[in-house]
Structures are given as C-alpha cells and as structure tokens.
Amino acid sequence: MNYKSHINEESSPKQYCTWQEVEVLVERLAHTIRISDKKYDVILAITNGGIIPARLIARELDINHIQFIPIRNKKLHIEEMLPLLKERKYLIIDDIYDTGDTFSKVYVVVKEFDSEFAFLMTRYKNINAPLIAKVLNHEKWIVFPWERKCY
Numbered sequence: 001m002n003y004k005s006h007i008n009e010e011s012s013p014k015q016y017c018t019w020q021e022v023e024v025l026v027e028r029l030a031h032t033i034r035i036s037d038k039k040y041d042v043i044l045a046i047t048n049g050g051i052i053p054a055r056l057i058a059r060e061l062d063i064n065h066i067q068f069i070p071i072r073n074k075k076l077h078i079e080e081m082l083p084l085l086k087e088r089k090y091l092i093i094d095d096i097y098d099t100g101d102t103f104s105k106v107y108v109v110v111k112e113f114d115s116e117f118a119f120l121m122t123r124y125k126n127i128n129a130p131l132i133a134k135v136l137n138h139e140k141w142i143v144f145p146w147e148r149k150c151y
Helices: 019-036 051-061 101-110
Strands: 014-016 042-046 066-069 089-097 114-122 131-135 141-143
Touching: 019 051, 019 114, 019 131, 042 051, 042 101, 051 066, 051 089, 089 101, 101 114
Parallel strands: 014 141, 042 066, 042 089, 089 114, 114 131
Antiparallel strands: none
16 A cells, blocks of 8 residues: 555644653564464564664564665665675565655565564554554554654
8 A cells, every 4th residue: 555644743733752662563473473473584674763663573572684675765775785785685674654655665675585564552443554553543644652752
C-alpha cells in the first residue's frame, strides 16, 4: 500500500508515545516474531526513527548485528549502506508505517534479499508488512520519546 497521508506535524494534533508504551510495543513485536519461528541474522534500522526500536528488538531477540539504512530528508543514501549479503536474513525495523514512502524506497534496495519489515505502529491494517505491534485508529501526529526536544 502506498497511501499518501495528509497528516503533517504542524497541522495535526499530536499524540505522545511514552517509553513505557514503546517497551510494550517492542515486547509485543518480539513475541510475534518469536512465535512465527523466524530467525534473523541482522537487523536493519531505518534512520532515524528505527534506530532505537531496532536496538530494543535486537535485545529481545538476542540479535547482535545491527546495520543502518540511512534516510535523511526523505532521501535514501544507499552509498552509505554496508553491503547486504544473500546468505543472511534481515529484519528491517522502523518506528511507524505512515505514508509508505520510506517503505517503498527501502523495499527497492532490499527486495532481492531475504528480508522482512517490522514496525512499532501503522496507521493502516493492510500494509505490506505482517510484523506490526499496533494499528492506530486516528490521524494524530505520533511523537516518540526520542523525538522530543527538551528546552
């Protein structure tokens, strides 16, 4: 699904996600992965939102190898990625599936490799990733704890 959302940070009401909720989502996602009996060699963290969830999932699944998929200003910087190997199985982690734009960019790069996507949250039930911890039922802008600015 490649849905272009009208949601944006400036005009949408915000919903703040707590560290406690993140831990619950991580546990739920890790449980789903464990009962699927799938094993992964490497976690690929989509920057910036997927870095912290990737580390937490790695802790839960006892995976010691994390690489980054560098996304900055909505652009994939493939030249900065470490090479992917055909003999490895990858779990790609991001915080939220929103418009599908990031997913689409990353999918083009990983489609030839043994990989699956996992998200802490999504706005939509029928997306391309079966590994989801929570489906939202609103269009509020989600603010994760690692995104908050302290003043």
